[in-house]
Amino acid sequence: MTLEPDSDNDNFFWSGRFQKPPHELFQQLNASISFDWRLAPYDIRGSIAHARMLSGIGVLTAEEFSMIEQGLGRIMGEIARGDFVFCLADEDIHTAIEKKLIDLVGDAGKKLHTARSRNDQVATGLALYIQDQISQHLAGLTALLEAVLDRADAGRDVILPGYTHLQRAQPVLLAHHLLAYFEMYSRDFVRFWRALDAAKTMPLGAGALAGVNYPVKRNEVAAELGFDRPGANSMDDASNRDFALDYLNAASILGVHLSRLAAEYILWSSQEFGFVEISDDFTSGSSIMPQKKNPDACELIRGKAARLAANHLGLTSLMAGLPLAYNKDMQEDKIYVFDTADALLLILPVAAEMTATLTFDSSRMRRAAETSFAVATDVADYLVGKGVSFREAHRIVGRLVRQCIDEGRMLGDLELPELKAESPAFDAGFYQVVDLESAVARKQSYGGTAPEQVAAQLKFAAERLKAMRETVASLSP
Numbered sequence: 001m002t003l004e005p006d007s008d009n010d011n012f013f014w015s016g017r018f019q020k021p022p023h024e025l026f027q028q029l030n031a032s033i034s035f036d037w038r039l040a041p042y043d044i045r046g047s048i049a050h051a052r053m054l055s056g057i058g059v060l061t062a063e064e065f066s067m068i069e070q071g072l073g074r075i076m077g078e079i080a081r082g083d084f085v086f087c088l089a090d091e092d093i094h095t096a097i098e099k100k101l102i103d104l105v106g107d108a109g110k111k112l113h114t115a116r117s118r119n120d121q122v123a124t125g126l127a128l129y130i131q132d133q134i135s136q137h138l139a140g141l142t143a144l145l146e147a148v149l150d151r152a153d154a155g156r157d158v159i160l161p162g163y164t165h166l167q168r169a170q171p172v173l174l175a176h177h178l179l180a181y182f183e184m185y186s187r188d189f190v191r192f193w194r195a196l197d198a199a200k201t202m203p204l205g206a207g208a209l210a211g212v213n214y215p216v217k218r219n220e221v222a223a224e225l226g227f228d229r230p231g232a233n234s235m236d237d238a239s240n241r242d243f244a245l246d247y248l249n250a251a252s253i254l255g256v257h258l259s260r261l262a263a264e265y266i267l268w269s270s271q272e273f274g275f276v277e278i279s280d281d282f283t284s285g286s287s288i289m290p291q292k293k294n295p296d297a298c299e300l301i302r303g304k305a306a307r308l309a310a311n312h313l314g315l316t317s318l319m320a321g322l323p324l325a326y327n328k329d330m331q332e333d334k335i336y337v338f339d340t341a342d343a344l345l346l347i348l349p350v351a352a353e354m355t356a357t358l359t360f361d362s363s364r365m366r367r368a369a370e371t372s373f374a375v376a377t378d379v380a381d382y383l384v385g386k387g388v389s390f391r392e393a394h395r396i397v398g399r400l401v402r403q404c405i406d407e408g409r410m411l412g413d414l415e416l417p418e419l420k421a422e423s424p425a426f427d428a429g430f431y432q433v434v435d436l437e438s439a440v441a442r443k444q445s446y447g448g449t450a451p452e453q454v455a456a457q458l459k460f461a462a463e464r465l466k467a468m469r470e471t472v473a474s475l476s477p
């Protein structure tokens with residue numbers, strides 16, 4: 001977009017009190033039009049609802065309202081087609097649209113700003129924008145949850161080592177591992193849902209800060225725009241950006257969760273792990289090394305976590321210490337919000353599609369579990385069953401592991417006499433204990449990795465996903 005400086009003093013809505021136009025450099029500093037043009041559809045929706053209400057209370061005639069409504073519709077069309085000419089003196093999208101409206105419909109357009117300030121106007125546009133983005137993120141999250149759940153469901157019988165400190169720890173089902181991500185992303189869903197509720201309080205009607213000198217019908221305007229309620233305090237309405245903070249916070253935490261999934265895919269797709277192959281769709285090659293297949297999509301998703309967190313921190317810092325009510329600092333709020341929305345709209349579908357198209361190598365996973373001491377805890381618990389205290393059992397098994405490492409053997413390779421030499425409590429039942437299936441099957445605690453527990457988790461997840469889908473469907477216009 002090219003912006004022309006405008007030195008015609010009459011071009012400023014607020015020029016009456018001034019003797020000369022602002023310095024060109026200040027115009028550049030002051031203008032947000034280069035980024036807030038993205039609020040245009042929301043600003044126009046807000047203006048139409050405001051104008052309808054003004055006609056209801058007699059500030060506009062029915063004819064004036066209809067001119068305004070048509071004029072705004074035409075402006076929307078021009079902006080959508082890219083025909084709208086923006087200039088620097090417009091300052092922001094609100095002024096640009098209003099000026100154009102006055103060009104188009106004359107005196108009726110000059111009445112639109114009655115009982116309204118850009119302060120309540122911009123907060124309303126931003127809240128509507130955020131509502132729209134959240135609806136899309138909720139849909140994106142359900143697609144990701146569906147992909148995760150599908151892959152988990154198919155991994156009911158696949159055993160791999162679960163890790164702590166990135167060291168093989170205990171055998172788990174692949175379904176169980178993936179369902180951990182289902183839990184994470186379903187919490188994200190709830191977090192965005194709450195942020196959506198925060199964005200459902202309407203600032204419009206607050207005026208500049210004190211309320212307005214007209215009998216405005218805030219409930220009617222709120223209902224038309226899809227808000228749940230008008231704000232209860234006009235000073236708060238003009239200064240509140242908590243809904244944007246809630247949005248950026250939800251996005252920041254989702255960014256963390258996406259980065260963790262991406263990091264696992266990166267590890268798992270390495271030759272060292274070899275647990276998965278990422279589809280060619282989401283990998284790239286090297287310009288020098290012909291053999292390379294790099295998990296760039298995962299790395300970029302992981303990298304976006306920094307940006308999503310920074311955007312939350314950016315708006316937090318911007319708002320901290322601001323006195324009531326509106327301050328021009330707040331004009332910069334949108335930069336963080338737009339950047340986060342753009343990032344999420346890109347990475348959520350990529351994460352979902354990449355998950356849906358992964359190829360798992362279940363025999364590599366199983367081999368990693370077999371060639372580790374992942375059942376050592378189970379052996380200790382087996383000794384506890386024979387009357388040995390857990391601390392003593394832990395020490396005995398630790399010594400056996402040490403012996404195996406020294407001799408290049410696995411626990412299951414140990415002969416019964418060797419075991420009995422460490423503790424008389426050992427018997428032939430030991431050989432069942434070191435079996436991976438049986439180790440998994442014993443994790444019967446609620447939420448554990450035993451197949452029955454995982455089946456219950458899958459069922460519970462499917463029920464919640466259904467409810468989330470219904471929520472998303474109820475949001476689409």
Ligand code: ARG
Nearest residue numbers: 032036092118119122330331
């Ligand atoms: N462009 C401004 C913003 O984004 C709109 C509100 C301006 N209000 C004012 N009193 N100057 O915050």
